[in-house]
Amino acid sequence: MIKRTLYFGSPAYLGLKMGQLEVRLPEVELTDTLPEHLKKSSRQSFPIEDLGIVVLDNKQITITQALLSALIGQGCAIISCDETHHPTGMLLSYLGHSELSERIHDQLEASLPLKKQLWQQTIRAKITNQAAALAQTTGEPHPNMHAWIELVKSGDADNIEARAAAYYWSNIFPSFPSFKRDREGDWTNKLLNYxxxxxxxxxxxxxxxxxxxxxxxxFHHNKYNHFxxxxxxxxxxxxxxxxxxxxMTQNAVNDLPSSLTxxxxxxxxxxxxxxxxxxGKTHPMSIAIHHSATSLYRCFAGKERRLVYPRL
Known part of the structure; x- marks a missing residue:
């Protein structure tokens, strides 16, 4: 089932009512002259089990603990944004699976050679999709990208990922030949970050x-990174x-905004x-990424040797 993504960018009261996320608007709720039936008609509800991601992007959002608990219990990811409207935090459930302790044991016991092989597969899949993206944006095949795919060794010991990335970012946006990937950069970088x-x-x-x-x-190891x-x-x-x-940038080449709307x-x-x-099957990204995560566990458990990734 495809889970819904809800985005809240305006002041709101978010609570739990009859197993659903209820949205109430402060400007309506605090108006004393408005009849109660009109207040009720302005409220919206969403079934908790239908939600996959909830984005909170306003400092005047109030959310109840009962709703937080219900969302987490259904495996919903809750994203919090800062004053610049960029996601800065995420809340997830600890109760991921009924075999949690066994699966975590398999993950922690995974050998270094296995991890290196999985990272090799990951980088090959990434460069493959980067090559496909370049072909679409530039109309050219970029054979060097395909050659680099074959050069990725176990653990990407030669850091082919970085070589491919340098070429990729220099060509992915033909309308912006001087583009540089920078987390703190321009509007295009802000779109990428989001x-x-x-x-x-x-x-x-x-x-x-x-x-x-x-x-x-x-591969990624950082004591300050929880993900x-x-x-x-x-x-x-x-x-x-x-x-x-x-x-998105093609529609704004001559007039780039300064911030995200x-x-x-x-x-x-x-x-x-x-x-x-x-x-070989078409799935929404939210479903595809679950297939990737499941195949990753099966690799940790010794049931498979191949990570399942999408082809662009």
């Missing part, structure tokens, strides 16, 4: 649902964000339902 945050949330949610620890990566494994798993999905951002965020929040092809 899109990656959505994909990261999907990856973290899928990992928790598969009964794995998002903080224990196969190392999510950062690993999302790598081949990044080009989907890049391609969406490319299409609600419409920009709305387009980026469509990422969970973007079609992806994984194992």
């Amino acid at each position: 899109g990656y945050a959505i994909v990261r949330a999907m990856a973290a949610r899928a990992i928790a649902t598969a009964g794995l620890l998002p903080s224990v990566g196969i 190392c494994l999510a950062d690993d798993l999302m790598e081949p999905y990044r080009p989907y964000v890049d391609l969406l951002v490319y299409r 609600t419409e920009h965020k709305k387009q980026l929040l469509s990422l969970p339902v973007i079609d992806t092809i994984i194992d």
